[in-house]
Amino acid sequence: MNPSGKTLLTRREFVATSFLGAATLSLGMRSPLPPPTHRLLLIRFDTESRQKPEMSGFFEKMVAVHRSLKIPATFFCLGAAMELRASEFREFFAEVRNDPLFDLQNHTYSHLGLGYDHGQSVEVLRADIERSFALQERLGGGRPVGVSMPGTGGRDGNNLPGFDATEKSRAELDMLASLGVRMINTFHSGVDAGKTFINYGDLGHPEIMGFPSGNADNSWLRARKYGDPRDYILSQIKERGPRGEPVPVMFHDDTVWIDVNDRNLDIVRFIADAGRQAGFEFVTHRECLQRKALWQNFQLNPQMPS
Numbered sequence: 001m002n003p004s005g006k007t008l009l010t011r012r013e014f015v016a017t018s019f020l021g022a023a024t025l026s027l028g029m030r031s032p033l034p035p036p037t038h039r040l041l042l043i044r045f046d047t048e049s050r051q052k053p054e055m056s057g058f059f060e061k062m063v064a065v066h067r068s069l070k071i072p073a074t075f076f077c078l079g080a081a082m083e084l085r086a087s088e089f090r091e092f093f094a095e096v097r098n099d100p101l102f103d104l105q106n107h108t109y110s111h112l113g114l115g116y117d118h119g120q121s122v123e124v125l126r127a128d129i130e131r132s133f134a135l136q137e138r139l140g141g142g143r144p145v146g147v148s149m150p151g152t153g154g155r156d157g158n159n160l161p162g163f164d165a166t167e168k169s170r171a172e173l174d175m176l177a178s179l180g181v182r183m184i185n186t187f188h189s190g191v192d193a194g195k196t197f198i199n200y201g202d203l204g205h206p207e208i209m210g211f212p213s214g215n216a217d218n219s220w221l222r223a224r225k226y227g228d229p230r231d232y233i234l235s236q237i238k239e240r241g242p243r244g245e246p247v248p249v250m251f252h253d254d255t256v257w258i259d260v261n262d263r264n265l266d267i268v269r270f271i272a273d274a275g276r277q278a279g280f281e282f283v284t285h286r287e288c289l290q291r292k293a294l295w296q297n298f299q300l301n302p303q304m305p306s
């Protein structure tokens with residue numbers, strides 16, 4: 001796949017498509033849209049709240065809602081939150097551990113920045129992530145193979161354009177690979193991180209999938225940056241569907257539960273309805289990792305077929 005996420009055409013398909021395109025244009029028709037290659041909707045929760053009493057009831061409600069809707073979700077769990085809310089996380093993990101609707105992954109222990117121009121040394125990052133993985137295993141959440149990259153809001157300097165940018169960021173990716181990480185945000189120069197599945201073959205890690213990340217709830221749901229949150233998410237679904245682009249939606253446990261006080265998870269129900277009506281398939285990140293065709297064929301600078 002090329003960086004825009006479209007499957008490369010064989011020469012024969014290319015010729016046929018060009019001919020069809022020219023024919024439809026000459027008839028004054030709009031040229032046909034590309035076929036949807038992966039109309040996928042990825043709901044994720046970064047579970048990182050350290051507000052223990054306020055978060056009470058979140059896991060039970062969320063599990064009930066996702067099961068009743070049959071909508072999968074991926075949970076990137078922060079070590080510090082697991083430590084503080086250990087009994088809640090232990091119960092949650094025991095409840096969903098063998099349910100494929102729920103994918104349990106990690107978000108570092110201390111919300112440390114990966115991919116910044118300053119920030120902690122690779123050794124400190126490794127120790128922090130190892131600590132978080134060990135805690136997640138101890139609480140019954142299994143060994144993570146995925147990490148979502150925390151944002152650190154200026155503390156670590158500027159966010160780099162990708163893991164390819166510096167010696168340090170390349171070493172961070174190597175470190176993650178050595179811990180068994182097989183999926184992390186799409187984070188590469190020249191690639192749209194919000195829409196594209198990639199692999200990190202050009203950095204020596206063809207086994208690692210980059211997953212699209214975006215639509216963080218802080219902006220569209222809490223700050224209502226784009227107006228009505230439902231209108232915004234619906235526009236994402238409507239725009240991306242015909243283009244075959246995936247729609248990632250990133251929730252935080254405390255944004256939904258505390259900040260916007262959505263105790264019925266109505267926003268999740270809305271996305272489930274809207275996404276299904278638009279023909280989207282809901283998937284966990286782990287499912288995407290297993291569908292290797294989604295990301296293993298990705299090439300950074302694809303050559304036109306000859």
Ligand SMILES: [Zn+2]
Nearest residue numbers: 046048150151
């Ligand atoms: Zn976070």
